[in-house]
Amino acid sequence: xxxxxxxxxxxxxxxxxxxxxxxxxxxxxxxxxxxxxxxxxxxxxxxxxxxxxxxxxxxxxxxxxxxxxxxxxxxxxxxxxxxxxxxxxxxxxxxxxxxxxxxxxxxxxxxxxxxxxxxxxxxxxxxxxxxxxxxxxxxxxxxxxxxxxxxxxxxxxxxxxxxxxxxxxxxxxxxxxxxxxxxxxxxxxxxxxxxxxxxxxxxxxxxxxxxxxxxxxxxxxxxxxxxxxxxxxxxxxxxxxxxxxxxxxxxxxxxxxxxxxxxxxxxxxxxxxxxxxxxxxxxxxxxxxxxxxxxxxxxxxxxxxxxxxxxxxxxxxxxxxxxxxxxxxxx
Numbered sequence: 001x002x003x004x005x006x007x008x009x010x011x012x013x014x015x016x017x018x019x020x021x022x023x024x025x026x027x028x029x030x031x032x033x034x035x036x037x038x039x040x041x042x043x044x045x046x047x048x049x050x051x052x053x054x055x056x057x058x059x060x061x062x063x064x065x066x067x068x069x070x071x072x073x074x075x076x077x078x079x080x081x082x083x084x085x086x087x088x089x090x091x092x093x094x095x096x097x098x099x100x101x102x103x104x105x106x107x108x109x110x111x112x113x114x115x116x117x118x119x120x121x122x123x124x125x126x127x128x129x130x131x132x133x134x135x136x137x138x139x140x141x142x143x144x145x146x147x148x149x150x151x152x153x154x155x156x157x158x159x160x161x162x163x164x165x166x167x168x169x170x171x172x173x174x175x176x177x178x179x180x181x182x183x184x185x186x187x188x189x190x191x192x193x194x195x196x197x198x199x200x201x202x203x204x205x206x207x208x209x210x211x212x213x214x215x216x217x218x219x220x221x222x223x224x225x226x227x228x229x230x231x232x233x234x235x236x237x238x239x240x241x242x243x244x245x246x247x248x249x250x251x252x253x254x255x256x257x258x259x260x261x262x263x264x265x266x267x268x269x270x271x272x273x274x275x276x277x278x279x280x281x282x283x284x285x286x287x288x289x290x291x292x293x294x295x296x297x298x299x300x301x302x303x304x305x306x307x308x309x310x311x312x313x314x315x316x317x318x319x320x321x322x323x324x325x326x327x328x329x330x331x
Contacts, residue, residue: 012035013060052080121175123175145234238265262274
């Protein structure tokens, strides 16, 4: 991520703005590449609308929603817009309950928009934060982790079968719906590898969740990069915080130390799986999502939970109730 993209926040469309028949209700979130809104479709359906608006390249002026781009940045802006639209079209071909569903494409205000299903719920990151606050012996039960990521991997496997990569898998981009369904969202860093002739646009990366190859010039990026991120997400569910960034000095050493500590809490097989996924050398990682699914398949755990002593009374917390319900379903 460049300093510019991190520093410049795109100006969102105001509530009530109409975009090709869709009425903007509110902003859901924003990042370096654009803004996501809650909106109402022409048929009255509640949807999410993602606007391509890279803060380092464009800005919005006035109240009419129009986007302006400096002449010297126009070529890069247009190239990014084509990638954004191609990724949306590719996602629209995927029908899987664990992959966000693209419903429509819009062109307005000299930019493009993706219309997606609106999901009620919260990110895995929010669940992790709440679980840490419960101060239980384990952040998540091992059976919960295995079942949760079996759902995620089912969606990721289909994404890879469509020759796509996600490249920004992290707890904030795994959404848990009100129906307790895990969904991969925010493919904003993804690249369709079929149509780039081997020339990759350098994606954004998240320290701790991005394989070292994402910052090594000339290193190949592929399905193994998403597998690294899956291991990092499982680590977060076990430890309650992101793993060390293995691309920096002593990061790999610190990761090994953490994994050794986790052997006192989780089964060796789950810790080994995380270690394999997060191997520095991509060829040492599981060679496919399918192979990883087989490694993750629930089985009898030597260390699986004996009932812990009852925790001290806690103040009622709706998030804690959702954590308990979610864990109970997946246990």
